[in-house]
Amino acid sequence: MSSFLDKRFASLEAYVPGEQPKDAKYIKLNTNESPYPPSPAVAEAARAEAEKLNLYCDPDCTLLRREAAALFGVGEENVLAFNGSDEVLEFAFMAYGAKIAFPSISYGFYPVFARLFGSDALKVPLREDMSIDHRDYLSLGRTVVIANPNAPTGLALSPGQIEEIVRSNSGSVVVIDEAYVDFGAESVIPLTKKYDNLLVTRTFSKSHSLAGARLGFGIAGEEIIRDLNTIRNSTNPYNVNRMTQAAGTAAIRDNELYMSRCRAVARTRDRIADELKKAGFELTASKANFLFVRGGGLSGEEIYSGLRKRGVLVRWFSGGAISDRVRVSVGTEEQMDVFLAELKELQNEKK
């Protein structure tokens, strides 16, 4: 850091995203992307905007928000678009994060945002089986952030459990990060009509093949949306570029295709999970587009670096409470068969 940097950032430790290798020779199962390219209509919609880039994008994302409102079953005044869901999560920490609570093992960005904004952050431990005990979050009297399904465990709470959290913290905002909900958990977006303290965040990075376009949403009652819009207009009103607005709009119109792909990913996930269990690995019951794996006679590091040498990238969170595990994004059937075969070979080598 420079000598000029505000002292409150002196100990800031940035989020470390998964590797994005440039040689592209790997089967990439490390950043929870969709293995499928965007649908032709989406690519075409983005392309059509490329010739109009001299003009600013619509700061209100009018068309995109209209489609998103219909998709999520809420009013247009209940949804905002962001430069990835990281941006809406950042704004939520900025707006509501003075006192905040989130699981001790969850999306790695939560503690980064907490440090950035100097939050008083309560990190709530998981149960021994890696699940969230929703009762730990009842009547906390502080802003709550929970990924549902949680990452990197893939374990989900039920809407009823989340409603208990929301109801018992009526004086604080509850943020439910539904980045992975389309792969098998149940959304609590309907509850945003009943509770003015619930903010649901979504991303199109995983379920809608738009990781490289950067598109996320915030869904909530009108007052929270107004807060977030004030923050958005105080930082970057043109936050979602022209091509991404068009791509997102087209992706929503193709939503059934994307949902069928999500179901395919979920089927592949469950098949591979069964195979891994047969091979002696231990897994959480993931409802997301990734598996969270340990055991089989291998350490987390051995799985990560062994697979890397064999051309398969998975995510290993070194040095912490989950360093005995790896997170494996669910790719195509073919990619996962390669992953499985290589992992079993690693196991045999070790024996």
Added chain:
Amino acid sequence: MSSFLDKRFASLEAYVPGEQPKDAKYIKLNTNESPYPPSPAVAEAARAEAEKLNLYCDPDCTLLRREAAALFGVGEENVLAFNGSDEVLEFAFMAYGAKIAFPSISYGFYPVFARLFGSDALKVPLREDMSIDHRDYLSLGRTVVIANPNAPTGLALSPGQIEEIVRSNSGSVVVIDEAYVDFGAESVIPLTKKYDNLLVTRTFSKSHSLAGARLGFGIAGEEIIRDLNTIRNSTNPYNVNRMTQAAGTAAIRDNELYMSRCRAVARTRDRIADELKKAGFELTASKANFLFVRGGGLSGEEIYSGLRKRGVLVRWFSGGAISDRVRVSVGTEEQMDVFLAELKELQNEKK
């Protein structure tokens, strides 16, 4: 605002961007966009990425930064890419803005950022002729932000004057916002090699026909760049999407085309300025891609709303110290001829 919003944001007044009409029937001279579409290679580069959107973008913007470093004549370790220059300006206020100074009349986002981050902000008045007196910024002992050329006046400081500011504030960061520099002012990027407290920001929205793609840069010594990268990685490491990275890279390779367009805009600007003076209007000596106009027997509001009715949008900053003026982006020769003819008709109607 909701009852949940952090009290320090209670009086936040967001930036109000210029109108982005959706019916597109206007000659749009209100947001300083380039009147020319991106070059074919740029549109093609963005298009080619549309099919790979399921994969995250390169968080390091490796190719784009390599080209940008060559363009700006600095090392790759001296440049970062951002989601518009608004993002790097925001981060500069966050990182260095506890005590800050900027001109009382300048880019409307500076006071918004200052309020967002609770800065102790000194707003330094302009001279009566709307110019910045650089001596007002010597040895201030606080972070300094100056747009050069300034907006909406278009008036520029010389590199020597800026160097005096930078040298006399060696314990604080000096941010020079060069959004409009390519239209006739002189860049101080070379000074970033000599002074570790100088940050230069650039945008491709105006000079490079990429307003709708969102692309800006920060150029500075390695330490400031490291600070900004820590903030970037603590908010949104994938801040510049895949299509925009490709578009920006291609735009730099076409830089000579864009610079010749900037020169054409400057010629049009000077021709129209002469015509306006002949018609009795008063103008600042703008070095940017806009004119700052008053007089001719018309109030700022009369010019703005009269032209609007006639299908020409210009920017009017109502209710403040400059409400007697309008800012007119310089479009094509043909657009500006229409603007001039309509403005003269307005004048005649009033007489």
